[in-house]
Amino acid sequence: MKKIISLLIFVLLVSILTSCGNNTTKVTLENFNKIETGMTLKEVTAILGEGVQDAKTESKSIGLVVESYIWKNKDGSNIIIMFKNGKVDTKAQSFLK
Structure with missing residues (x-):
């Protein structure tokens, strides 16, 4: 029984970790x-x-709202965008190809 529970926990953790990423095919230097x-x-x-x-x-x-969003690839490359009152203010990228 412990093995089944451990296996279920492992599968759940893998599911959560892989779902934390997003559709990485669009996170490219060209789209950035x-x-x-x-x-x-x-x-x-x-x-x-x-x-x-x-x-x-x-x-x-x-009357200021600042939000930060991140788009990340599995290899760690990413895009971070800061929005000020709902509009892109600054953007940064790391290791995009």
Whole structure:
């Protein structure tokens, strides 16, 4: 019984870890270069697929919302985009081909 439970836990962990990534086929240098300042998350998602929200900060007193999203490949290459009030403000990439 312990072996079955251990196997189920292992399968569950592998499923969770592999589902943490997103559709990596779109996370390329070519698509990174298509992302422009001022684009919305919806426009970026149309190019890169679904990203994972990494952080969100709100300052209600000045009406500012800053969000960070990441798109990652299995090899660790990635795209990180910062949105300010729903629009691309800055972008960065690591190890894209």
